[in-house]
Structures are given as C-alpha cells and as structure tokens.
Amino acid sequence: MIDFRYHLVSIIAIFVALSVGIVLGTTLLEEPTLQATEAVANALRDDNGELRAENDVLRKEKTGHESFLNAHAAELVRGDLAGETVVIVETPGAATGMTEAVRQLIEQSGATVTAQVTLTEKYLDPVQSVLIDQLATGIKPAGLVFPAEDTPYDKAAAVLASALVTVAPDQAGKENPAAGGVIDAFQRADLLGVTVGTAGEPAEPGHIARAGTAVVIAPEQPYTGETAATQAGALVSLALGLDEGSRGTVLAGPRSSAAVGGVVTALREGAAGEKVSGVDTADIPAGRVVVVYALREQLSGSTGQYGTGPGAPAFEPSPPSPEATPSPTPTANPSAPSTATSGG
Numbered sequence: 001m002i003d004f005r006y007h008l009v010s011i012i013a014i015f016v017a018l019s020v021g022i023v024l025g026t027t028l029l030e031e032p033t034l035q036a037t038e039a040v041a042n043a044l045r046d047d048n049g050e051l052r053a054e055n056d057v058l059r060k061e062k063t064g065h066e067s068f069l070n071a072h073a074a075e076l077v078r079g080d081l082a083g084e085t086v087v088i089v090e091t092p093g094a095a096t097g098m099t100e101a102v103r104q105l106i107e108q109s110g111a112t113v114t115a116q117v118t119l120t121e122k123y124l125d126p127v128q129s130v131l132i133d134q135l136a137t138g139i140k141p142a143g144l145v146f147p148a149e150d151t152p153y154d155k156a157a158a159v160l161a162s163a164l165v166t167v168a169p170d171q172a173g174k175e176n177p178a179a180g181g182v183i184d185a186f187q188r189a190d191l192l193g194v195t196v197g198t199a200g201e202p203a204e205p206g207h208i209a210r211a212g213t214a215v216v217i218a219p220e221q222p223y224t225g226e227t228a229a230t231q232a233g234a235l236v237s238l239a240l241g242l243d244e245g246s247r248g249t250v251l252a253g254p255r256s257s258a259a260v261g262g263v264v265t266a267l268r269e270g271a272a273g274e275k276v277s278g279v280d281t282a283d284i285p286a287g288r289v290v291v292v293y294a295l296r297e298q299l300s301g302s303t304g305q306y307g308t309g310p311g312a313p314a315f316e317p318s319p320p321s322p323e324a325t326p327s328p329t330p331t332a333n334p335s336a337p338s339t340a341t342s343g344g
Contacts, residue, residue, distance in 0.1 A: 073285055074108040077292040082110030084299065085172045087164045087211035089117045089242070091235055091263070092124060093219030095254055095283055102215060102252060102288050107198075109292045112173065114209040115196050117164065119238075123156075123191040124231045131189065132156050139185045141178065153234040157241025160186070165211050165246035172212035180205040213295055214242040217282070218253030222261030232266035240272040248298025249276050252291045254283035258309025268311035273303075280307030281315070290316045 086106050090099045103113055122128055133152035136159045140146070144162060146155050163179030166172055184205035186192050194203040216239045223231045236251075243249035257264040258280035267278045277294040281287025290306050297304060297317045305312045 073105055073289055076289050077105055077109035080109045080292055080296045081106065081213075081299075084111040084213060084295075085114050085209070085211040086111050086295070087114050087117065087214045087242075089119065089214065089216045089238065091119050091217060091219050092121045093221055094217045095220040098220075098254070098282055099217045102217065102282060102291055105288045105292055106215065106295075111213075114173065114211040115164065115194050115203055117160075118193045118195070120191055120193070122189075124234055126227050126230045128191075129153070129230075132191070135185060135189055135191075139182055141182075151233075151237065153237040154241065156186075157238045158245070160238070161241045161245030163210070164208070165214055165242055167212075167245065167247055169212060169247075171210060173209050175207050176210050177207075179208065179210070183208060212247045213298065214239075214246055214249040215291060215295065216242065216249065216251045218251055218257040218263040220254055220256060220283075222256060222259045222265070223263075224261055228261050229266075232261065232263045235263045236266050236270060236272050236276075239267065239276045243272075243276045243298075248295060250279060250291055250294045250298060251276055252279040252282040252287075252294075255280055255307070255309055258307060258311065262309075264307075264309065265311070268305055273305060273311070275303055277303050278305045278307075278312070280309040280312060286315075293317045296320070 088099060088103055088106070099116070103116070107113060123132070129152045133155060136152065136155035137146070140155070140159050141162050144158060146158065150158075159182055163176065163182040166176075182205075183194055183203070187194065187205065194205075194208060195201060196203040196208065216235065218235065222228070239249050239251045251264060251267050253262065253264050256262060258268075258278075259265065262280075264278045264280045267273050267276060277298055279287060279291050279294055282291055287307065293316055294304060294306055297320075300320065302317075304314065304317050306314055306316055308315065
C-alpha cells in the first residue's frame with residue numbers, strides 16, 4: 001500500500017520536473033523567438049511605411065485632379081447645353097454645397113436655370129402621404145389623369161411636373177400662369193420652397209418659367225429603417241414624373257447615394273432607371289461634369305447610369321458623334337432604351 005510520503009515525494013518530483021522544463025524551454029527558445037518577433041515587427045513597420053507613402057501620393061494625385069478639373073470644368077462643358085433650360089430640385093439631406101456646384105456648372109454649359117425647388121422633410125414623411133394624395137388630386141390640371149396604380153407620390157410628381165417642366169421646346173423658358181396654383185398649394189402645405197435667379201429670390205408662384213429638363217439632387221445619406229423604401233421611392237417617383245413631363249431628367253448624388261438605401265440605388269433597381277439617368281459622383285468635379293453630359297445625352301434621347309457605384313457600367317456617357325445633335329420633340333419625352341441602359 002502506497003503511503004502519504006510516497007505521494008508527497010511524487011508530487012514534489014513532478015513540480016521540480018515542470019520547473020526545470022520551463023527554465024530550459026524559455027532559455028533555449030528565448031533568442032530564436034525574440035528574433036522572429038523582431039523580424040515580423042520590422043517587416044510590418046516597413047510595409048506600413050510604404051503604404052503611408054503610397055497613400056500620400058494618391059492623396060496628392062486626387063487633390064491635383066480635383067484642382068485641375070475645378071479650374072477647367074467650365075471648358076469641358078462649354079456649349080453642351082446652350083440655349084437649354086433646367087429646373088433643379090434639391091432633396092432634404094443633400095450634401096452641403098452640392099446643389100450650388102451643380103447649378104454653377106449647368107449655367108457654365110450655356111443653360112438657364114429657371115428655378116430651384118427645395119423639398120422639405122414633410123414631403124418625405126410617410127405620415128403625410130394622405131395629405132399629399134388629397135392635395136395632388138384636388139389641384140391637378142384639367143386633363144391630367146392619374147393611372148389607378150399611382151401612389152400619392154406618383155400623383156404629386158405628375159402635378160409638379162405640369163407646373164415646372166414642359167416637353168414643348170417653344171414653351172421652355174416661358175411662364176405658365178395656370179401653374180401658379182400648383183406651386184402655391186405645395187408651398188402653403190409646407191412641402192417645398194421655390195427660388196429663382198442666382199440670388200435665390202423667393203419665386204412668385206404664377207411667375208415661374210417652365211424648364212425643358214430637370215436635375216434632382218439626391219440626399220447624401222442612404223435611408224434606413226422601416227420607411228427607407230417609401231422615402232427613396234418618393235424621390236424616384238418625382239424624378240420619373242419630371243422626366244415624363246420634360247425632355248430629360250438626371251438624378252445626381254454622391255457615392256453614398258449608390259449604397260443600400262440610397263436614392264440612386266432605388267432608381268437603378270427599378271424600371272425608372274430605364275428613363276431617368278443616374279450619376280453617383282456629383283460630389284467631385286468630374287462627376288458634376290458627368291451630370292451635364294448625362295443631361296446632354298437625355299436631350300439626344302438616351303439614358304445611362306454613370307459613376308463608380310453598383311449599377312453604373314461607365315463613369316461617363318460616350319462622346320456624342322459629330323453629326324449627333326439634340327432633336328427636341330414637341331409632344332413627348334424622346335427617351336428610349338439605348339446601349340447604356342437606355343430609356344430617358
């Protein structure tokens with residue numbers, strides 16, 4: 001029978017063996033382990049240094065590209081929209097300064113901005129959809145018929161389009177006194193505001209010239225939550241309504257507008273993307289040039305999705321052929337499918 005002394009001696013022997021093993025192990029492995037660790041750390045330090053250097057170069061290149069384009073953007077678009085008229089719609093949450101930068105380039109392209117419409121948060125509040133439906137139905141022009149499947153936002157888009165844009169080239173740039181009641185009603189309901197001129201003077205509802213084309217500035221951030229689809233869809237409906245009532249419309253936003261929940265994404269994922277052009281780079285100088293090119297393409301009867309986000313097969317439209325000139329139609333938006341995701 002094994003006594004207590006035997007157990008005690010055995011336990012002591014085990015601890016001694018473990019102690020000796022640990023000492024020997026750390027002594028024998030210390031130098032190789034430290035050397036390997038130092039080698040890895042040095043390699044990572046070198047890699048990080050190279051990446052920082054590359055990042056600095058790329059940052060300088062980006063700054064240089066943007067500076068160059070800012071300096072020469074007017075030359076790149078000069079004459080592209082000569083004699084055309086454009087209404088600009090700014091949505092709630094549009095990036096600070098983007099609307100003004102797009103407007104400036106549109107004017108440098110030779111076009112006249114007839115008005116700037118600023119939607120309010122109330123317009124996009126799903127709780128207000130009943131109000132919007134009743135308002136649009138009550139003030140719609142005689143002869144305007146809403147399809148049975150139209151949503152409240154489809155109806156509002158059609159009514160606003162009747163006041164802000166026209167498909168008839170000979171009516172573009174002219175006031176439409178009959179449309180004054182539409183704008184006044186939407187303003188009184190606190191759904192939008194309208195300014196005219198470069199100074200942004202409040203517009204008199206009955207004295208707003210209609211435009212032949214439209215540009216909608218998308219919100220900077222994607223929508224989230226239960227109402228995301230409704231809010232993004234409301235803006236897509238507006239862009240489509242303006243497109244159907246004019247000779248062409250472009251929906252423009254920053255790269256984030258092409259993310260999940262973004263308005264440009266909603267455009268591209270639906271049938272409206274076959275008619276309304278989308279640009280997801282309006283936050284950079286090159287992208288704003290593309291907005292002008294996309295509007296020019298709309299006037300020629302084609303549609304495209306441009307930028308760097310999903311659903312944009314090209315950064316910009318193909319240059320127009322020398323013989324290609326915009327061919328306005330007095331009766332309908334000439335949008336039809338083309339190779340670039342055509343429609344318009």
